[in-house]
Amino acid sequence: MIWTVRVRDIRRRAGGLRWTLLAATPDLETLVYVDTTDRGGVLAMQSDEYLHGTGDEELDYLAGVCVREALATRNACQLLDGIDRRRWGRIQQPSDRARWAA
Numbered sequence: 001m002i003w004t005v006r007v008r009d010i011r012r013r014a015g016g017l018r019w020t021l022l023a024a025t026p027d028l029e030t031l032v033y034v035d036t037t038d039r040g041g042v043l044a045m046q047s048d049e050y051l052h053g054t055g056d057e058e059l060d061y062l063a064g065v066c067v068r069e070a071l072a073t074r075n076a077c078q079l080l081d082g083i084d085r086r087r088w089g090r091i092q093q094p095s096d097r098a099r100w101a102a
Contacts, residue, residue, distance in 0.1 A: 001025050003059050005032070005066040016043060019070075021063055023047070023054070030054075032063050040071040 002025060009020040019034040032054055035044040042064050047054035054060050 001028075001056070001058070003056075003062050005059070005062045007066065007070050010070075019067055021066055023059055023063065032059065034063055034067055036067055040068050042067065 003023050005021050005023045008022045011018045016037050021032040023030050023032050032047045045053050
């Protein structure tokens with residue numbers, strides 16, 4: 001079964017994060033709840049009636065990958081914002097695109 005997993009919601013919970021992920025195949029859709037540390041370490045995962053994982057090893061793996069990729073994207077965006085602040089003194093605005101080309 002080929003799963004696609006995407007983030008639906010993120011909330012702060014008990015010193016970490018609670019992720020709600022939407023996992024889907026062509027004929028099935030389910031919600032996966034993942035509790036993580038702020039750095040993305042998976043503490044707990046559940047889906048439907050499964051309490052320790054989703055009942056599908058591939059989906060468990062893909063849910064962890066989805067969380068790690070979302071946090072990596074966030075970190076990359078923060079680093080890029082830092083570069084913009086040093087270069088322009090502020091976060092890049094859409095009107096700055098012409099300046100980047102110069």
